[in-house]
Amino acid sequence: MQKNATYTSLVAVGDSFTEGMSDLLPDGSYRGWADLLAARMAARTPGFRYANLAVRGKLIGQIVDEQVAVAAAMRPDVITLVGGLNDTLRPKCDMERVKGLLTEAVERLAPACERLVLMRSPGRQGPVLERFRPRMEELFDCVDGLAARHGAVVVDLxxxxxxxxxxxWDVDRLHLTPDGHRRVAEAVWQSLGHDAEDTEWRVAPPATLPPGWSARRVADVRFARQYLLPWIGRRLTGRSSGDGRPPKRPELLPFEGPVG
Structure with missing residues (x-):
């Protein structure tokens, strides 16, 4: 890959991870790693354009139906695609279908851009990851294979x-903190061949004393009430947090000024 290549446009495709939850800005909107990456790229390239089609809660089939053709038609220099993880977290998941849809997305997006970026998504430590780890790793094996066949970049988070x-991870245990998003932006930046601004993005912060038993139980109750039970309710009723929600940057337009 060319070192410090100049890219004039970026389109981000995916779900809540790429939309930017939970990197909350004062106005109530979300920033996230894709916005941070776009800001860096825009600082190097006058007239740089950016679109973010990602919407929270989207499954890979919805990403293919609603975002892939739009992104391909924009013909940007760089497209990022992260999807399928929401599917793996469902109680019932047809992994062959998920991999087939991801393959379709890559086959349609790769010819439409100069550089396609795929990811092995990050996974929080804990029992949820352990339960779904086999599905996630099956998805990531598919990502690696697709990247090899289509010349895409894989960012290993x-x-x-x-x-x-x-x-x-934020208190909802599903989305990254602002520092987590910053680290992802750095990882993608370096994967695109740019000089590192943070050579230690992979390194965990220094260890601290864990919260006591009482504090952990209070946090668990808060998590269950505010996030887990509503999430289960949406799964049982077939609803999604992204139902009816448009992308935050649906058009490929000039990106102006700093983010946040």
Whole structure:
């Protein structure tokens, strides 16, 4: 890959991870790693354009149906695609279908851009990851194979100690903190051949004393009430947090000024 290549446009495709939850800005909107990456790229390239089609809660089939054709038609220099993880976290998941849809997405997006970026998504330590780890790793094996066949870049976040550390995750235990998003932006930046701004993005923060038993139980109750039970309710009723929600940057337009 060319070192410090100049890219003039970026389109981000995916779900809540790429939309930017839980990197909350003062105005109530979300920033996230894709916005941070776009800001860096725009600082190097006058007239740089950016679109973010990602919407929270989307399954890989919805990403293919709603975002892939739009992104391909924009013909940007760089497309990032992260999807399928929401599917793996469902109680019932047809992994062959998921992999087939991901393959379709890559086959349609790769010819439409100069550089396609795929990811092995980060995984938080804990029982949820352990339960779904086989599905996630099957998905990531598919990502690796697709990248090899289509010349895509794979950003390995799954193997980064900094992003498996619970402190990199928000209180909902599903989305990264602002520092987590910053580290992802750095990882993609370096994977695109740019000089590192943070050579230690993979390194977890220094160890701290874990919270006591009482504090952990209070956090568990809060998590269950505010996040887990609503999530289960949406699964049981077939609803999604992204139902009816448009992308935050649906058009490929000039990206102006700093983010946040």
């Amino acid at each position: 799954y193997g980064a100690p900094s992003l498996s550390d619970p402190r990199a």
